[in-house]
Amino acid sequence: MADKIATRDSYGNALVACAEDFPNLVVLDADLAGATKTGTFKKAYPERHIDCGIAECNMTGIAAGLATCGKIPFISSFAMFAAGRNFEQVRNSIGYPNLNVKIGATHAGITVGEDGATHQCNEDIALMRTIPGMTVIVPSDDVEARAAVRAALEMEGPVYLRFGRAAVPVFNTNDDYKFEIGKGVLLREGTDVTIVATGICVDSALQAAEMLAADGVSAEVINIHTIKPLDEEMVIASAKKTGKVVTVEEHSIIGGLGSAVCDALCAKNPVPVKKLGMQDIFGESGSASALLEKYKLDGKGVYADIKEFLGK
Numbered sequence: 001m002a003d004k005i006a007t008r009d010s011y012g013n014a015l016v017a018c019a020e021d022f023p024n025l026v027v028l029d030a031d032l033a034g035a036t037k038t039g040t041f042k043k044a045y046p047e048r049h050i051d052c053g054i055a056e057c058n059m060t061g062i063a064a065g066l067a068t069c070g071k072i073p074f075i076s077s078f079a080m081f082a083a084g085r086n087f088e089q090v091r092n093s094i095g096y097p098n099l100n101v102k103i104g105a106t107h108a109g110i111t112v113g114e115d116g117a118t119h120q121c122n123e124d125i126a127l128m129r130t131i132p133g134m135t136v137i138v139p140s141d142d143v144e145a146r147a148a149v150r151a152a153l154e155m156e157g158p159v160y161l162r163f164g165r166a167a168v169p170v171f172n173t174n175d176d177y178k179f180e181i182g183k184g185v186l187l188r189e190g191t192d193v194t195i196v197a198t199g200i201c202v203d204s205a206l207q208a209a210e211m212l213a214a215d216g217v218s219a220e221v222i223n224i225h226t227i228k229p230l231d232e233e234m235v236i237a238s239a240k241k242t243g244k245v246v247t248v249e250e251h252s253i254i255g256g257l258g259s260a261v262c263d264a265l266c267a268k269n270p271v272p273v274k275k276l277g278m279q280d281i282f283g284e285s286g287s288a289s290a291l292l293e294k295y296k297l298d299g300k301g302v303y304a305d306i307k308e309f310l311g312k
Contacts, residue, residue, distance in 0.1 A: 003142075004167035008106040010145035011163045012037025015074065015104075016044045017146065022072060022153050028063055029076040030056045036076040036106045056081045060089035060101075067099040072153060075101065079108035079162060083124035094158045095131040102152045103128075103160045109250035110278065110295060111166040111200060111288035120283040126255025128160040129228050135181060136228040138162045138249075138257075140202035143172040144225055147179035155181060164250075166288040168200050184231035186238075190220035193310060194238040195302075197248040198224050198257045201276075204292070205248050207299025208306060217310065227257055232264040239271045246274045246306050250297060253277040274309040276302060 015038065019025055028050045033039035042049040052059035056077050063073035075082065082105040083090070094101045105124060112120045128136045137152065137159065139145035145163060152159040172185075187202070188209050197205035202223045209219040220238050224231060239245050245265065247258035258275030265271060276297065283291060292298040296305055 003170045005142040005170055006165060006167045007139050007142065007145040007163040008035075008037050008165060010139070010142040011104050011106065011149060011161070012040035014146040014149035015041040018150055018153055019045055019048070024070060024072045025074065025153065026050065026066060026071050027074045027076065028052055028059050030054055030059050030081065032077055035078070036104065038076045038104070056086045057089045060086055061093055063101045064093040064097070064099050067101050073101050074104050076104040076106065078119060079105035079121035079124045080119050083127050083160065084121060087127055091131050095134055098133050098157055100156055101158050103158070104163065105160065106163040107165045108162045109164060109200070110283040110291045110297070111164050111250065113166065113288040113291060114285050116285040117282040122250070122252045122278045122283065123255070124160075124162065125227055125249075125251050125257065126259070129255065129260065131158075133157060134228065135159045135226070136162075137181065137226050138199040139225055140199055140223055141168055141172055142170045143177060144179060148225065151179055151181050162199065164200055166200070169203050171203060171206070179225070182226045182229040182231060184234040185223040185225065186220070186234065187223050188219065188221040190218040190242065192218045192242055193244045193246060193306060194220045194222065194242045195246050195248060195306070196222045196224055196235060196257065196261055198227060200250050201248040201297055201302070204297055204299045204302045208302035211299065211303040212306060215307070219306070224257060227260055230260045230264060232268070235261055235264055236269045239265055239269050244272050244310070246276060246309060248297070248302055249277040251277050253279055274305065276305055
């Protein structure tokens with residue numbers, strides 16, 4: 001059984017690991033250091049951490065100011081607040097002037113669990129994709145999350161990073177694993193259908209591919225950790241090979257990974273596409289595992305939906 005680590009933990013650990021290499025790194029949070037795991041950084045570098053209180057919009061303005069002074073600010077809050085409550089400030093104070101601010105958004109998607117629909121942000125990828133110049137990254141496990149934080153620090157410009165609350169399996173353990181912004185990762189080659197997944201759903205896609213293989217269906221699995229800019233080249237090449245594409249995301253099927261993939265395929269290589277995710281509905285309270293099962297975003301659910309899609 002693979003180790004399980006929540007990517008919000010990976011986020012906090014990565015900030016500490018990067019601190020010496022990036023002396024201009026400062027971390028801001030909105031009275032959620034314990035939950036977002038920026039408390040790990042606060043403990044190690046108290047002079048480089050600012051608690052802005054329950055005031056995400058003010059925090060964003062402070063970060064914008066710090067960026068104009070040469071700092072590399074990371075602002076942290078739950079995705080519902082970092083992207084939702086905060087949208088105007090992110091757009092106008094970070095996106096419009098194209099400032100070097102990084103947004104660490106935790107507790108995204110339905111795996112927030114018992115906190116319920118108000119805190120289960122399934123719209124943040126869509127919101128952040130629309131901001132010109134914003135890079136959007138959704139890591140799938142601990143290895144990828146830590147690599148994504150470093151990559152965000154190394155690049156110039158605004159970045160939105162999406163992390164989860166629930167512990168997820170660590171599978172990017174191969175020695176040749178390489179994280180590169182804007183580049184997908186081919187996890188499994190196949191000929192019958194392409195499964196393009198992001199975040200926690202990459203593991204579900206791999207499980208589904210194993211089940212499909214037992215039925216004689218060869219599924220290609222692509223991990224798209226960078227939603228924007230999307231690796232169109234990899235997605236299109238795979239679609240040309242298999243002729244059918246399924247996208248899987250812990251997010252609304254409107255405006256997220258599925259929409260980004262459809263935009264690319266519609267323009268350059270139209271094929272049938274099935275989008276799996278939250279089907280224009282709100283979530284509800286429950287355990288992370290129960291919710292993934294109910295909304296068919298676990299391995300069995302993804303497998304069942306792909307079988308139905310292929311049957312048609």
